[in-house]
Amino acid sequence: MNGDFKMKENISRKEREFLTRRADILSAAEKVFAARGFYGSTMDEIAKRAEFGTGSLYKYFRGKKDLYFSLIDEKVAEITRLVRAELDKDLPPLERIASALDLQLAFIQRNRDFFKIYISERNRFEWTIKDDLGKGVHEKFMTYIDWLEGVMRQGIEEGRLKEMDPRDMAHGFVGIVNSFVFEWLMSPRAYSLVSKGPTIMNIFFGGVRGSKERR
Numbered sequence: 001m002n003g004d005f006k007m008k009e010n011i012s013r014k015e016r017e018f019l020t021r022r023a024d025i026l027s028a029a030e031k032v033f034a035a036r037g038f039y040g041s042t043m044d045e046i047a048k049r050a051e052f053g054t055g056s057l058y059k060y061f062r063g064k065k066d067l068y069f070s071l072i073d074e075k076v077a078e079i080t081r082l083v084r085a086e087l088d089k090d091l092p093p094l095e096r097i098a099s100a101l102d103l104q105l106a107f108i109q110r111n112r113d114f115f116k117i118y119i120s121e122r123n124r125f126e127w128t129i130k131d132d133l134g135k136g137v138h139e140k141f142m143t144y145i146d147w148l149e150g151v152m153r154q155g156i157e158e159g160r161l162k163e164m165d166p167r168d169m170a171h172g173f174v175g176i177v178n179s180f181v182f183e184w185l186m187s188p189r190a191y192s193l194v195s196k197g198p199t200i201m202n203i204f205f206g207g208v209r210g211s212k213e214r215r
Contacts, residue, residue, distance in 0.1 A: 034113035038121045093155035109193045
């Protein structure tokens with residue numbers, strides 16, 4: 001937080017105004033995309049929602065696709081910073097993972113509209129992972145896998161986790177989390193996503209096999 005404050009102190013008034021207006025446009029775009037989807041939205045609608053002239057939007061973004069991926073990139077960057085802070089704490093591996101998971105689920109719950117956009121539209125943009133717009137998002141995801149792998153490896157070395165490939169474990173954990181998130185986003189029933197944290201931890205680290213099946 002202090003770093004962000006110092007950064008704002010060190011930039012000019014003009015730069016602060018630019019960043020503020022850019023943030024206003026992203027906020028308006030998130031609401032429009034959430035209501036109409038990517039393909040159903042227009043720059044005109046986003047400009048109207050942000051109270052800007054349509055032409056002014058192009059001073060900040062090259063077009064609708066650039067705006068859309070900038071929105072995704074900023075959200076992913078934010079959750080990545082939060083999760084990294086938890087995984088870097090001097091705590092036992094499983095405690096760090098549980099804490100990071102709770103924080104991640106809470107962030108998604110607060111940003112439900114955004115993640116509904118992301119889930120509903122992402123398959124249409126798979127090809128963009130290799131271009132400049134999608135590459136940054138993909139790299140952040142792989143960095144998260146790297147961090148999680150490191151924590152899993154520490155858990156293995158300390159004898160807290162089974163001897164398995166820590167990267168496979170990281171991917172498996174993320175897969176379970178994503179499944180719960182997808183179900184929550186698509187469910188017509190309202191319930192707390194955060195409440196599913198202990199279940200996710202128990203399924204992955206405790207397993208679901210009953211006592212009669214243990215060998």
